[in-house]
Amino acid sequence: MGQSMEVALFNGTIATTNGIYKISDIDIDSAKKLIYKNGFISAIGHESTAEIMSELFKIDISMNRIQFRQQVGQKAIVFKLNKRPPEGIVLSREEIEKIGYSFKLMERLE
Template sequence: MVTTNGLYSVEDIDVETAKVYVKENGFISAVGHEATAEILSEILESSIPMNRIQFQQEVGQIAIIFKLNIRPDEGVILNKEEIHKVGFSLKKMLRIE
């Protein structure tokens, strides 16, 4: 999710690459749903808390994006099993300017 105006670079990344970014750079969680936080904690092998904050990505800052393979119907909140069923990918989003 783009949090503020700017120029961004977005690319697919795998779980191992995401783990390296988290380990080397630390992170600020802006994960808004508990099931997503639980899945990210499992796959990244780090405690990723749910944290519904207003966040603005800074120039030069990398964000790891959790993207569902589908868009759920309005008002639907998926649980862990449903998220695994529809699938997801990870993206690296770098704010360039």
Template sequence: MSEGGKLPIALFNGTVATSNGTYHVEDITVEEAKQLIEKYGFLSAIGHEAVAEVMSYLFGVEIEMNRIQFQHQVGQKAIALKLTERPPEGSVLCREEMDKIGYSLKIMTRID
């Protein structure tokens, strides 16, 4: 938990529903994401090293790969990196390949 009892921002390597519920998903800028992380802290649920590297670079903080079973809580926000195109099946991309493909950031909030 971060200050004030607020849940930390979860970090994902894709937009995925980790718990049953209703989610709101929209674009978020790097600056907006950085502000949320600074305010609430974060919990990495990133399962791919290259995504952890990209997010570390974007947010200016060390973010580790952390393959955990994460359960999104009601009201909790998550920031996900979404590739602009789907890579071939079985691909494991490096950071340079991800930069070449392109990506955006999404904020996912579990509503109920």
């Protein structure tokens, strides 16, 4: 287990495959360190979320609507809105900032 896996970036706490997961709070500085140390793969499905994360983490994070499967031992940084938006709504950056958000560390344990 010597080699680190890239950190996945998600815009929701979604289990991408069967497994046991641990989800905990993470602050921006800790998330940045994890990303800078291990690299990342974006699975961010919304442009406005990618813009906010790019600015906060000071790296270019592009929207990347991929079918991603988190591996055992792999960590993910999750952009989590403070409340769920109405069905079918795509939020602008301003609307996201108004709702508010936090970050979660999502680890696939097995």
